[in-house]
Amino acid sequence: MYTGSLRRLIDELGRLPGIGPKSAQRIAFHLLKVPGEDAHRLAASIIDVKDNTALCPVCLNVADTDSLCPICIDDRRDTTVLCVVEDPRDIVAVERTSQFRGRYHVLHGALNPLEGVGPEQLRVAELLTRLEPEGVVEVILCTNPNLEGEATALYLARLLTPLGVNVTRIASGLPVGGDLEYADELTLGRALEGRRTMETT
Amino acid sequence: MYTGSLRRLIDELGRLPGIGPKSAQRIAFHLLKVPGEDAHRLAASIIDVKDNTALCPVCLNVADTDSLCPICIDDRRDTTVLCVVEDPRDIVAVERTSQFRGRYHVLHGALNPLEGVGPEQLRVAELLTRLEPEGVVEVILCTNPNLEGEATALYLARLLTPLGVNVTRIASGLPVGGDLEYADELTLGRALEGRRTMETT
Numbered sequence: 332m333y334t335g336s337l338r339r340l341i342d343e344l345g346r347l348p349g350i351g352p353k354s355a356q357r358i359a360f361h362l363l364k365v366p367g368e369d370a371h372r373l374a375a376s377i378i379d380v381k382d383n384t385a386l387c388p389v390c391l392n393v394a395d396t397d398s399l400c401p402i403c404i405d406d407r408r409d410t411t412v413l414c415v416v417e418d419p420r421d422i423v424a425v426e427r428t429s430q431f432r433g434r435y436h437v438l439h440g441a442l443n444p445l446e447g448v449g450p451e452q453l454r455v456a457e458l459l460t461r462l463e464p465e466g467v468v469e470v471i472l473c474t475n476p477n478l479e480g481e482a483t484a485l486y487l488a489r490l491l492t493p494l495g496v497n498v499t500r501i502a503s504g505l506p507v508g509g510d511l512e513y514a515d516e517l518t519l520g521r522a523l524e525g526r527r528t529m530e531t532t
Numbered sequence: 533m534y535t536g537s538l539r540r541l542i543d544e545l546g547r548l549p550g551i552g553p554k555s556a557q558r559i560a561f562h563l564l565k566v567p568g569e570d571a572h573r574l575a576a577s578i579i580d581v582k583d584n585t586a587l588c589p590v591c592l593n594v595a596d597t598d599s600l601c602p603i604c605i606d607d608r609r610d611t612t613v614l615c616v617v618e619d620p621r622d623i624v625a626v627e628r629t630s631q632f633r634g635r636y637h638v639l640h641g642a643l644n645p646l647e648g649v650g651p652e653q654l655r656v657a658e659l660l661t662r663l664e665p666e667g668v669v670e671v672i673l674c675t676n677p678n679l680e681g682e683a684t685a686l687y688l689a690r691l692l693t694p695l696g697v698n699v700t701r702i703a704s705g706l707p708v709g710g711d712l713e714y715a716d717e718l719t720l721g722r723a724l725e726g727r728r729t730m731e732t733t
Contacts, residue, residue, distance in 0.1 A: 333594075333602070333624070334584075334585060334594060334595060334596045334601070334602065335596070336577065336581045336585055336596070337581055337585060337594060339577045339580065339581075340577040340580070340581045342577075343573060343574040343577045344574070346570070346574075347559050347562060347563075348558055348559060348562045349555050349558060349559070350559070354550050356621065356624070357549055357550060357621075358548050358549060358550070358551070359581065360594075360619075360620065360621055361548060361549045362548075362578060362581060362582070363581060363582075363620075367582050369547070370578050370579070370581075370582045371578075371579060371582070372544055373544040373547075373575075373578060374574075374575040374576070374579050375575070376537065376540045376543075376544045377541060377563060377571050377572075377574060377575040377578075378572060378575050379537045379540065379541070380537045380538055380540075380541045380560065380564060380571075381563070381568050381571045381572070383535075383537045384535060384537055384538060393534070393535060393561075393564060394535060395535045395536065395537070400535070401534070401535065418561075419561065420557065420561055423534070
């Protein structure tokens with residue numbers, strides 16, 4: 332009951348993450364309706380992002396082809412503190428806090444022996460080569476607070492601490508605005524473990 | 533913190549229906565990761581659907597350019613029964629029931645005086661010209677069971693009945709598998725109104 336080109340578009344849209352058959356159909360019919368230039372702009376931006384995007388040669392974040400990423404190119408950023416993340420999207424999350432003025436290093440994954448992801452599959456070698464030339468004094472391990480992220484953090488801490496850098500890990504605890512009653516015991520345990528003296532001044 | 537092309541892709545994706553900023557970001561990073569040919573296939577199918585799709589000259593469903601739609605082209609369909617729907621997507625829904633073997637007519641909207649949609653904005657004139665040549669004996673009004681759809685159905689019933697065709701309306705009632713306790717009073721009222729004698733044979 333669909334035409335061939337509509338069927339193909341629905342199939343292609345359905346491959347995108349978070350897009351089920353219903354959403355794919357809805358988006359396809361929406362694209363049928365919008366002015367031709369809008370649809371062409373979307374198609375062009377998909378091709379553009381593939382053609383003109385590569386990994387930053389320094390931190391492996393997303394960057395324009397043959398260029399540093401917007402953060403490494405910014406010479407106001409502190410080169411002595413590195414924030415290690417699993418994925419370029421995590422950089423967006425950290426940047427949104429406006430609390431970090433150092434640079435990043437993207438591992439492109441986390442240790443996961445069951446899925447065959449060992450240290451060689453992550454961009455660890457590239458991290459090691461950055462420490463000395465950039466004068467790094469602190470590495471903040473900002474991997475996810477789940478099994479894979481914790482294992483990766485532990486692995487990196489053991490690797491980096493003997494090299495004389497200060498290795499830190501982001502805190503786990505209750506989310507701001509959260510409710511003790513609904514906190515799971517692991518998170519609450521971590522929150523207790525990470526307790527700090529109240530500042531009263 | 534995004535590159536220019538990534539920012540543009542996220543913006544374009546965010547214009548699609550049901551895609552919020554988070555999903556747009558997720559899809560954009562997904563497209564960055566997939567093989568180039570996958571992304572190009574998606575872009576090509578968007579352009580293809582715009583270039584090669586038009587409205588069926590008979591029923592105004594989606595069709596390949598310069599061609600009848602898959603339903604009007606099928607000569608096994610009964611031309612004497614017309615199912616009138618608001619949108620091409622509604623055809624997909626009716627076809628899924630496998631209970632209708634006639635043809636369709638797409639109004640491309642429903643009456644909505646507040647938004648300036650009167651009978652002239654709908655494809656009513658095209659509907660009238662089909663009745664005689666196609667030998668239509670029944671028109672099933674399959675517009676949505678909401679305010680606009682009901683108003684449209686009433687308008688069409690008043691217009692078509694004097695022309696000697698049998699005008700019917702799809703039933704409203706409790707959804708199959710639904711629960712009386714949770715039915716709203718309007719739906720339950722409609723279900724009572726539309727009650728039918730039980731067949732006991």
